[in-house]
Amino acid sequence: MPISTINTSPFEGQKPGTSGLRKKVSVFKQSHYLENFIQSTFNALGDCEDKTLVVGGDGRYYNQTAIQIILKMAAANGFSHVWVGQNGILSTPAASCVIRKYKAFGGLILSASHNPAGIDGDFGIKFNTSNGGPAPESITSKIYEHSAEITEYKISNAADIALHKLGQQTLGSMTVEVIDPVSDYAQLMQSIFDFPKIKTFITTSDFSMRFDAMHAVTGPYAIEILENLLGAPKGTVINGIPLPDFGNGHPDPNLTYAEELVTELFSDNAPDFGAASDGDGDRNMILGKQFFVTPSDSLAILAANAQLVPAYKNGITGIARSMPTSQAADRVAEKLGVECFETPTGWKFFGNLLDANRVTLCGEESFGTGSNHIREKDGLWAVLFWLNILAVKQQSVAELVNQHWLTFGRNYYTRHDYEGVPTEQAEALIEHLQLQLPTLPQQQLGKRIVSYADNFSYHDPIDDSIAEKQGIRIGFEGGDRIIFRLSGTGTEGATLRVYIESYQDDPEQLNTDTQFALADLIQLADELAKITELTGRTAPTVIT
Numbered sequence: 001m002p003i004s005t006i007n008t009s010p011f012e013g014q015k016p017g018t019s020g021l022r023k024k025v026s027v028f029k030q031s032h033y034l035e036n037f038i039q040s041t042f043n044a045l046g047d048c049e050d051k052t053l054v055v056g057g058d059g060r061y062y063n064q065t066a067i068q069i070i071l072k073m074a075a076a077n078g079f080s081h082v083w084v085g086q087n088g089i090l091s092t093p094a095a096s097c098v099i100r101k102y103k104a105f106g107g108l109i110l111s112a113s114h115n116p117a118g119i120d121g122d123f124g125i126k127f128n129t130s131n132g133g134p135a136p137e138s139i140t141s142k143i144y145e146h147s148a149e150i151t152e153y154k155i156s157n158a159a160d161i162a163l164h165k166l167g168q169q170t171l172g173s174m175t176v177e178v179i180d181p182v183s184d185y186a187q188l189m190q191s192i193f194d195f196p197k198i199k200t201f202i203t204t205s206d207f208s209m210r211f212d213a214m215h216a217v218t219g220p221y222a223i224e225i226l227e228n229l230l231g232a233p234k235g236t237v238i239n240g241i242p243l244p245d246f247g248n249g250h251p252d253p254n255l256t257y258a259e260e261l262v263t264e265l266f267s268d269n270a271p272d273f274g275a276a277s278d279g280d281g282d283r284n285m286i287l288g289k290q291f292f293v294t295p296s297d298s299l300a301i302l303a304a305n306a307q308l309v310p311a312y313k314n315g316i317t318g319i320a321r322s323m324p325t326s327q328a329a330d331r332v333a334e335k336l337g338v339e340c341f342e343t344p345t346g347w348k349f350f351g352n353l354l355d356a357n358r359v360t361l362c363g364e365e366s367f368g369t370g371s372n373h374i375r376e377k378d379g380l381w382a383v384l385f386w387l388n389i390l391a392v393k394q395q396s397v398a399e400l401v402n403q404h405w406l407t408f409g410r411n412y413y414t415r416h417d418y419e420g421v422p423t424e425q426a427e428a429l430i431e432h433l434q435l436q437l438p439t440l441p442q443q444q445l446g447k448r449i450v451s452y453a454d455n456f457s458y459h460d461p462i463d464d465s466i467a468e469k470q471g472i473r474i475g476f477e478g479g480d481r482i483i484f485r486l487s488g489t490g491t492e493g494a495t496l497r498v499y500i501e502s503y504q505d506d507p508e509q510l511n512t513d514t515q516f517a518l519a520d521l522i523q524l525a526d527e528l529a530k531i532t533e534l535t536g537r538t539a540p541t542v543i544t
């Protein structure tokens with residue numbers, strides 16, 4: 001089958017961010033744009049001859065078109081085998097699972113996660129390495145370098161693959177295996193959790209639950225696992241059909257965007273348990289009856305109860321959390337006598353620690369939790385983890401969380417996002433903070449004394465790589481913190497994220513409203529960063 005070599009020239013800004021390259025669909029649809037990025041990725045990887053690739057995405061608009069192009073470019077670049085999800089579907093955790101299971105060289109995951117989809121929405125691509133995890137910065141920066149000097153790409157002239165047809169097809173000399181996107185993942189989940197116990201809990205007690213797939217990729221996974229395998233009543237999964245525009249929604253599982261689920265869980269007839277996932281299935285939100293579990297607490301609670309789950313019954317080796325994630329997990333690690341790591345934002349920084357077996361569980365405040373079973377965060381895995389714990393302990397979500405706080409104290413935690421801030425304003429704000437850093441330590445601010453103020457830099461203990469400028473940290477005596485950073489996943493302007501945390505172990509003070517408990521720190525954050533003055537914003541766009 002003939003292969004064409006097409007002349008091209010570089011596009012600016014093909015720089016992968018926190019989680020791959022994310023741009024508006026209209027940007028990706030420019031002639032050669034996608035091809036340039038794919039070829040730059042292959043060039044950065046070097047020899048692709050006879051290698052195996054996994055390809056799949058979250059089903060958003062442009063997914064299948066992009067996959068057909070990628071398959072033809074993979075064939076032209078020498079790959080011998082590609083595993084692709086039926087109809088182009090693979091959730092991010094399922095892609096990680098498939099890469100590991102079939103020992104692929106790597107995978108291309110097509111997603112912009114929770115960013116809105118559709119013709120006017122966003123698209124994204126990231127490369128995951130053979131361990132199933134997002135490529136580390138050493139690779140993403142190479143991709144970027146290649147993208148800045150690309151002159152040609154290679155593409156096969158073969159016909160499109162029938163992505164709906166399960167089984168083997170050929171594209172030139174490359175074999176394409178169209179696989180069921182759910183089955184390998186569902187098998188893996190059954191090897192981790194006590195399915196019979198969860199099934200009994202769901203089907204024979206009066207426990208009730210709801211899962212909101214938000215018209216994104218987790219629908220088929222949740223229906224198979226929760227309804228078909230675990231016996232939850234039909235209809236437990238809502239918005240379960242993945243749509244190319246996510247039903248015009250914003251599949252970001254938080255109190256603002258998962259409105260339908262939140263309304264139900266806070267109603268008088270609320271079910272006992274509620275959960276939602278995001279566009280590509282790697283995030284999760286956990287709710288109880290009229291109760292919200294912060295992702296940071298969720299990580300700590302999973303860690304504290306890990307031994308109740310078959311896969312972790314012998315204990316965990318360590319915990320890693322991203323820097324802005326609350327320190328609740330640190331207290332659990334200390335009690336368990338295991339290591340605890342603080343990494344920059346983004347799952348790519350957990351891979352080395354997981355590969356070296358230094359940690360078993362990882363988590364981020366942004367509704368992401370995961371473990372060594374794959375190398376991505378995993379929404380449904382977290383849901384099953386919670387269900388497994390609840391089934392063993394026969395407790396409600398609120399009881400479990402309250403008990404945890406009584407034992408470990410509570411890290412009150414909130415994140416305030418200011419979306420769509422003009423980039424220059426956002427950069428000026430960070431610069432203004434940066435300039436203050438040397439003067440802050442030992443200063444008394446309100447009732448607190450600053451113990452450190454820096455721009456977080458991470459030294460990876462496994463490969464000695466260093467990631468700098470990962471966010472402004474202001475830490476106070478006693479552990480309270482304010483953190484500022486700019487998002488690396490947006491496609492319009494800048495998003496300022498302000499993370500605020502305060503520790504409380506007075507048993508009488510464990511059930512205060514979060515925004516109230518953190519009010520003075522929120523005020524202080526605004527004063528330090530001059531948010532209102534520099535951006536004109538008087539309130540955040542999203543509070544989680």
Ligand code: VG1
Pocket residue numbers: 018019112113114278282283322345346347364365366368486487488489490497
């Ligand atoms: C955000 C989150 C980060 C997460 C990343 C990808 O990044 O803060 O914790 O890893 O999204 O998640 P940023 O740079 O915008 O803060 V996902 O679900 O998009 O793969």
Ligand code: CO
Pocket residue numbers: 092113114278279280281282283
């Ligand atoms: Co995601």
